[in-house]
Amino acid sequence: MSESLDSGPPPPTPTTALRQRLAELRGPAARPRPLDARALAALAANxxxxxxxxxxxxxVDKGALAAALGSPMASGQSQFAFMRGNAFEARVKSDGGAELMRLLGVADPTGLQLPxxxxxxxxxxAARTALALREATTAKEWTLLDHPMLALEVAGSPAYLxxxxxxxxxxxxxxxxxxxSFPMIDASADAAKVxxxxxxxxxxxxxxEQVAARTEGAQVAQSVLLVCPKDFSNLPTASVVDVRKQLSVTRRQLSRLTRVEDIAATLPQGATFDLERSGDELMAAVDSVSAAYAPDCLAACEMAFHCRAAARTDGDISALGRSLRGELGGLTTGSAVLAAARGEAGDPRDPAVAALRRAAALRAGALEAAGCR
Structure with missing residues (x-):
């Protein structure tokens, strides 16, 4: 009995230990930046x-970290665009959700529940949202949940959406x-934005889907209702978008993410992303974690400029695009590609090496025919 009393507090659970470790990496004075759906979509893409x-x-505030490293990204959405988006959303949800239900195809939304x-x-x-979803499913009534909160575990760390x-x-x-807030002109919107x-x-x-798995009689639609301004007005219009392909890719890619605690365990002793530290310390901490840069990152990650500069310095072929990186196989640097093209390195039976040498020969022949040599 005395042994149990003198043994001290119990060791922290893995979840608590992970949160403490992440707080140390973030810095004691820094508030955590929540993971949102846009960030998770970008993670799933890479x-x-x-x-x-x-x-x-x-x-970690990646924008502030990139600025501290001397590679700041351009500022995000303008204040005007932000206010316009909020005003449009308020219009869509006006009249107690009647306009939104009309876009969904419900002519008479009488009795619509707004928990x-x-x-x-x-x-x-998140718990209150799950309860409201279960209650609405049991009640079998039209119910509109305005800005619900959903929880999703990603790489061993919780994300709230x-x-x-x-x-x-x-x-x-x-x-x-x-x-x-982007327009839908003649019932069609910009394909990249959609x-x-x-x-x-x-x-x-x-x-x-994780909440629905614990709710009897619930089924999540594999399509979403996309609401946008109609033509050049502020009138809302809607289109049903099938997301089965995106859902399959997102599920598979998120499952491939290395768990956060496993990545944190590989960091050098004392490594931190605390913005109060010097630029050299931050640079060392960031560079101790491997990145997978691609040009797509420029539109999705605040650290893109820093990672691009490092990839160019290392001669990483990935900086030229994932498709080219895939075609070159085991040739991962510019110097290795040039050496293979000149016949100084590489297995001639490798299709990538053979293609490079053939291209180099054709180029040399074209230059000689043009009198450039």
Whole structure:
């Protein structure tokens, strides 16, 4: 008995230990940056980047970190665009959700339920959302959840997601609603923006599926309702977007992410991303975690300029694009590619090496014919 009393406090659980470790990496004065669906979609698009997985898992402000390293990214959405987006969303949800239900195809939304989802902290809000979803499914009534909170574990670290809205149908189906401020002109929107919205919505669907698995009679729709301004007006219009492909890719890619605690365990002793540290210390900590840079990162990650500079310095072929990197196989640097093309290195039976030597020969022949040699 005395031994148990004198043994001290119990060791922290793995979850608590992980949170403490991530707080140390972030810095004692830094508040964690929450993972959102856009960040998770970017992670799913590049699951091999351990640097982003760790920084996002630790809640590090990547924009501030990049600025401290001397590679700041351009500022994000303008204040005007932000205010316009909020005003459009308020219009879509006006009249107690009647306009949104009309876009969903419900002519008479009488009796529409609007549950209160307020609670303390993200854990409380996620629990309250799960309860509201279960209650709505049991009641078999049209229910609109405005900015629900969903929880999703990513690489061993929890992420809290907040879709614009989720509609529960009387038959138990749950539909994600994604509201965007880019226009839908002649019933068609910019393909790249629609694709980004679909990838983001797929993350919400994935998180909803985990709640639906514990709710009898619930089924998550594999399509989402995308609401945008019509033509050049501020009138809302909607389109149903199938996200089955994005959902499959997101599920597979997120499952490939290395767990955050495994990445953190490989860091040198004392490594931290605390912005109070010197630039040299931050540089050493960042460079101790491997990155998987590709040009796509420029549109999705605040650390892209820093990672691009490092990739160029190392001669990493990935800086030229994933498709080229895939075609070159085991040739991972510019110097290795040039050596293979000149016949100084590489296995001639390798298709990539053979193609490079053939291209070098054709180039040399063309230059000689043009009198350039």
């Amino acid at each position: 699951p091999g980047c351990k640097r982003r997985a760790l920084l996002d898992g630790a809640g 209160d989802l307020s609670a303390a902290g993200p854990d409380g809000r 907040e879709p614009d809205a989720v509609v529960v149908h009387p038959d138990g189906q749950w539909t994600v609603v994604e509201i965007k 694709g980004a919205a679909a990838r983001q919505a797929a993350v919400y669907v994935l998180a909803l």
